[in-house]
Amino acid sequence: MLEQPNKKGFQMKTISIDKEKCTHCGLCINDCLSGCIAFDNENYPQMIDETRCISCQHCLAICPVGALSFCGKKPENSEEVEYNDIFSLIKSRRSVRQYKNEEISNEKMSKLKDMLNYVPTGCNSHSLHFSIVEEKSAMDIIRKRVNELLVKTLSYKAISPLVNKFSRYKDALLNGEDVIFRGAPHMIVASSPLSAPCAAVDPVIALSYFELCAQNLGVGTCWCGFGEVCLKFFPEICDMLEIPSGYKPVYVMLFGPPAVKYRRTIQPEPYKIAEIKEIHEKDSCFFCKAKRLITNFLR
Ligand SMILES: Cc1cc2nc3c(=O)[nH]c(=O)nc-3n(C[C@H](O)[C@H](O)[C@H](O)COP(=O)(O)O)c2cc1C
Known part of the structure; x- marks a missing residue:
């Protein structure tokens, strides 16, 4: 599921917790760079400020029991960590x-x-x-x-x-x-x-x-x-x-030496890759070429 922009143009960042599995360990809260997760009244992690979330998915990756989904991305769809490959x-x-x-x-x-x-x-x-x-x-x-x-x-x-x-x-x-x-x-x-x-x-x-x-x-x-x-x-x-x-x-x-352990991979949005298999030559206009040159050299 893709993150949906809300009315203000922010990407909606949501977490959902499997209450059967959550052990209230707080690792997802401690490891959140932006400090946007906190315990709710029942001691389950909840998103408190989605505007600060940078979608690093550390919360998804760190949960020892796979209780946390990020924006619909479920822990069981992550890969296991294998450092030798x-x-x-x-x-x-x-x-x-x-x-x-x-x-x-x-x-x-x-x-x-x-x-x-x-x-x-x-x-x-x-x-x-x-x-x-x-x-x-x-x-x-x-x-x-x-x-x-x-x-x-x-x-x-x-x-x-x-x-x-x-x-x-x-x-x-x-x-x-x-x-x-x-x-x-x-x-x-x-x-x-x-x-x-x-x-x-x-x-x-x-x-x-x-x-x-x-x-x-x-x-x-x-x-x-x-x-x-x-x-x-x-x-x-x-x-x-x-x-x-x-x-x-x-x-x-x-x-x-790390004091934290990540249990699974994150699930990033895939990049758009231009898969070039044949060449379609285009006759770009002068302004398009100039714009590209400026972009190339400003970078
Ligand atoms: C060029 C670069 C600079 C970064 N600078 C910082 C930094 O100053 N402090 C910090 O905590 N993380 C920093 N990070 C880490 C990013 O926040 C992190 O890579 C991103 O949130 C994705 O998380 P991940 O690396 O665990 O996949 C930096 C990452 C890169 C690539």
Whole structure:
């Protein structure tokens, strides 16, 4: 069943609970990024704000007893998690935002670092730089520093429109919650020199490989867009992470032993794929071509 837009144009996000199965464990509530599920009067999970829901389906994936359906997608129609098969691994990989208060083993850390040497780079420039926070104590220092800098920055009037957009995160940050690094014990930052032929793409490829290998080893990961923005705005954090001068920190990934377990795959809406089997040449008008060129180069 597809999510239906309501009158305001929002996609209706609904959950339904099999009351025979639900054990009231609250895992779906704890793992909801947007905080849009809560217990009702009878202690069953209910959607409290569908406008915040981003359809990640973590609620469907995490339920230990398969009691929760998301927008009509039933748990029995998900696939089981099988980390040894690359296709299943890709389907089962979830962003982990709850970590155990411990580091990953040295063996896993070494395997992941070694793997990075093999990732492809444009023109084989092999010029990436990785900063890996290996000790949780070091991560805690970065966490504290970034949070201090953010709290200070939040008081600047000039950025208040942006801050208001993320007011939920602001409140959580001021409450001492680690909304940026999610309590992760480790972080990897992939940077590339501005001169690299594919400077914007190489680090993202490397982190994509890293994520799959990490999750294959049972290590949780989470792409950290907020972390990337913090690195951009707070150069002192780049120094703490020993990012060489002339290198741009392109993306950040959190990782560590997961404190959550996902039981089944999500059921995403299928992408529209243009299946090209024969070519129909079109004589596009000047404006259509110009529009396409602008789109291509703005991207
Ligand atoms: C480029 C990128 C940046 C992201 N940044 C963040 C972030 O800053 N914080 C966070 O909690 N999740 C972040 N995520 C995770 C997404 O929210 C997540 O991938 C999405 O909700 C789908 O959930 P899934 O990864 O479990 O399938 C990011 C993901 C991507 C791909």
